[in-house]
Amino acid sequence: MIIESSLDEVKKREKALLIIRDIVENNGRESLYDLTGLSGGFIASPSELSLLETYVGPAIFEDALQEVGIEHMGGEKILPLNRTSSGILATILALVGKGTNVVHYLEQLPAHPSIPRSCKLVGANYFETDVFEEFTIPDNTSLVVITGSTMDLKVIDEDEFRKVIEMAHEKNIPVMVDDASGARLRTVVFNQARACDLGADIAITSTDKLMPGPRGGLMAGREDLIDLIKVKVNQFGLEAQPPVVLAMLNGIKNFSGENLIKSFSRKDEFFDILDKRFNNFQKTPNGVLISPEGLSREIDVDHNLSDNDLAFVLSFILLEDYGIITIPAVGMPGASATIRFDLSTNDAFNMDLNDLGKKIESSFDKLLSVIGDEDKCREIIF
Numbered sequence: 001m002i003i004e005s006s007l008d009e010v011k012k013r014e015k016a017l018l019i020i021r022d023i024v025e026n027n028g029r030e031s032l033y034d035l036t037g038l039s040g041g042f043i044a045s046p047s048e049l050s051l052l053e054t055y056v057g058p059a060i061f062e063d064a065l066q067e068v069g070i071e072h073m074g075g076e077k078i079l080p081l082n083r084t085s086s087g088i089l090a091t092i093l094a095l096v097g098k099g100t101n102v103v104h105y106l107e108q109l110p111a112h113p114s115i116p117r118s119c120k121l122v123g124a125n126y127f128e129t130d131v132f133e134e135f136t137i138p139d140n141t142s143l144v145v146i147t148g149s150t151m152d153l154k155v156i157d158e159d160e161f162r163k164v165i166e167m168a169h170e171k172n173i174p175v176m177v178d179d180a181s182g183a184r185l186r187t188v189v190f191n192q193a194r195a196c197d198l199g200a201d202i203a204i205t206s207t208d209k210l211m212p213g214p215r216g217g218l219m220a221g222r223e224d225l226i227d228l229i230k231v232k233v234n235q236f237g238l239e240a241q242p243p244v245v246l247a248m249l250n251g252i253k254n255f256s257g258e259n260l261i262k263s264f265s266r267k268d269e270f271f272d273i274l275d276k277r278f279n280n281f282q283k284t285p286n287g288v289l290i291s292p293e294g295l296s297r298e299i300d301v302d303h304n305l306s307d308n309d310l311a312f313v314l315s316f317i318l319l320e321d322y323g324i325i326t327i328p329a330v331g332m333p334g335a336s337a338t339i340r341f342d343l344s345t346n347d348a349f350n351m352d353l354n355d356l357g358k359k360i361e362s363s364f365d366k367l368l369s370v371i372g373d374e375d376k377c378r379e380i381i382f
């Protein structure tokens with residue numbers, strides 16, 4: 001095994017960032033293709049940047065974000081946060097008491113870990129299910145959670161969404177929606193209503209997902225609840241700072257539903273191109289992926305590498321030879337080794353899919369040629 005520990009992962013990530021730096025310095029940013037789907041956009045003009053002072057920044061940009069955020073999310077009031085996870089934590093700190101129940105319905109497990117972790121922190125009992133018929137709201141429930149679109153982009157059925165909200169409101173229990181990617185995926189691609197328009201009391205989205213914004217969380221919902229949550233947010237330092245608020249504002253303004261829809265049709269075309277040569281690519285809503293196990297099944301040459309190592313080596317070849325950035329090379333320790341090609345990001349829009357397919361094929365051929373030589377593979381990763 002080549003990658004055996006978190007330290008190995010830190011080291012491989014350092015190497016990946018060095019490769020990215022060299023490509024930018026030698027050939028320019030336009031020679032890189034970030035297909036991770038998490039490209040952390042930061043759109044800002046020089047005059048806006050000059051206003052980024054501790055108190056001037058929020059005065060200008062938080063005010064502007066109220067209007068733009070409500071248009072995007074619905075609801076009565078907007079609260080910008082450091083991350084989606086921060087918004088989930090703050091909501092649970094504000095609304096969930098020790099010993100009470102929190103119940104969560106989502107299309108497919110697993111839930112984002114910030115939800116059970118936050119419940120544990122306040123001493124609440126947490127229940128989750130992805131079987132609608134099994135979803136119930138017991139007595140002594142303080143919060144009902146719905147995930148609009150899961151981490152793997154599985155989207156909830158809109159009728160079930162409405163029914164869960166109805167069940168909660170019959171018992172006067174507030175509903176928080178984790179709409180990290182769902183706020184755009186559900187509404188634009190699946191033609192569903194915004195969470196707040198479906199009756200959600202609180203909805204949170206990630207401004208880094210399926211839009212050209214920074215890593216951050218954008219909360220919308222009932223003003224009375226947002227005010228309670230905002231107290232916790234400020235007490236514990238969970239709020240978005242002025243530079244992030246500015247980039248959120250411009251990220252939402254530059255969000256294009258059309259591009260998102262285009263990536264959804266382009267993924268079918270791309271899948272067909274790759275499917276001619278490979279058997280183990282799968283479609284995601286906005287691109288394709290190959291899992292480490294799938295990659296291993298593509299290989300009929302003798303080797304001693306683990307499935308994850310195969311994905312790491314291929315991800316590094318894609319980066320070094322073609323400037324194509326995928327998660328296994330640059331991801332944090334513990335990130336999935338699945339190689340995803342996300343077609344909804346800026347760098348993907350102008351790519352020729354046949355050309356991208358050829359680059360993936362020749363990277364795979366190079367993987368086959370080095371796979372028997374473990375030292376060579378180590379050199380590629382480190």
Ligand SMILES: *Cc1c(COP(=O)(O)O)cnc(C)c1O
Binds near residue numbers: 085180206216217
């Ligand atoms: C990404 C994601 C989150 C967390 O977003 P962070 O910005 O990392 O806190 C929460 N829930 C879902 C469903 C997500 O996809």
